[in-house]
Amino acid sequence: MYFHVQQLINEIEQDEPDPAAANALQEGLGGQFGEMRTMMQYLFQSMNFRGPSAKPYKDLIQGIGTEEISHVELIGTTISRLLDGSPRYQGKPTDPVDAPGAKGAIPLNIALSESNIHHYLVGAQGAMPVDAAGNPWLGSYVYNSGNLVLDLLYNLMLESTGRLQKCRLYEMTDNKTARSTISYLIVRDQAHENAYAKALETLGVNWRTSLPIPKTNAEKFPEVARLLEMGLQSKQYSFDLTNLSEAGRIFQGMSPSNDGTKLDASEQAPVGVPMTIAPERFEEFSPGADTELQELIEATAAMEMADIERTFGEMS
Incomplete structure (x- = not known):
């Protein structure tokens, strides 16, 4: 069973709307290596897992998959906030529904040039299950071979590619709303790299100096550096209310990233931050x-x- 605590897993900073950044972030949500992919891949792997003696590996994959649900929520909410509002419309709750278009105003004109038009035309200024080019998310992205080593190798590649893309996304925008989420996901992707790398270490793989992937000097990004100082790249949560998870048997010892930190699987879940519901969008009739x-x-x-x-x- 899954329970929902009505808090976001990380704080989203406030800044101006930025539809172009929102569209770029769609790749991190609904792209081939985005958060919807990791969520679905790990949950299917854990649901289909075979071999009771290998339960610690199932628990590790399931815990990360559960966290990915919160990442989908986080990045989707971020996209919605980046789209929230039209620079030319300052409507009030007391306005009639046709007021946004009165006197020749075109409050959604930004949809024609600065973003994915479907954000405004179909989604009412909200996130969609698509990539940055508007292609829909596909279930065929999910890799679930049933072979433990193959799945772990594929998962490490998935986290590494996701981290690479998020480092690129960081350098595409200076919007604080976008960067607060991108930075958090860069660090958590590294934590998941460490998790799958450590799991493979227990199966005989020696990473030596390979991790983290990519070697981007992301620690120089100020928002990332703050999270690294908190050790967030070396924590993994169980999200297990029953304390039956055995993932800590794998996620322990020195980090495979060779950054001098120790892996810590002692926390059930992060504290989280308060959630707020977005305001009405009168020009969208939403x-x-x-x-x-x-x-x-x-x-x-x-x-x-x-x-x-x-x-x-x-x-x-």
Whole structure:
């Protein structure tokens, strides 16, 4: 079972909307080496895992796959925030729904030149399951051979390629919203490189000086350096409420990245940061709830909360 804590795994800094950066980040979400790929690949590998004696490897793959769900949430939310707002529209909640286009205004004109038009035409200024060229995410990306060594090798390649692309993304934009997420994912991709490399070490592979891949001097990026100082590249979480994960039997000892740090699998999950729901976008008619609908929505939410509190007790 999977449980959702309504917090983001990392803080997203505030900056101006940047549709071009949002489109570039789509590669890190729905591209061949993006977060949707890692999430689906590791979860399918863990679901299809065979061999009870190899449970620590299953737990390692499953823990990383569970973290990748939060990465999909993080990068998708970041894309949405980078798209959130139109420079030429300053609408108010009291405006009628046709006000954005009144007097010849074209509040979505930025969609024609600065981004993926589908972000505005189809997605209401939100992330989509596509790459930076607009190609849809494909289930055929998922690699699940059933062979432990092959899967671990492929996973290491996947994390390394993802880290390479995110280092390139970092150098494509100076937007703080984009960079806060890109930097976090650069460091966590290195942690996952370390996890799969350590797993392969237990199976006889000696990495010596190969890691991290790529050798990009990413530690010189100020946002990355802060996270490295926190040791985030050498932590792996279990996301296991029952404390049955055996991944710590693998994720231990000195880091394969040869950076002098020790691997630490003692934490169940990171603390997380508060989540906020994006404001309405009147020019997109999103969510498109008039007064009567809004009243129904609020009444339904109150009923659901009452049911939850009856089942689990009062929520603080």
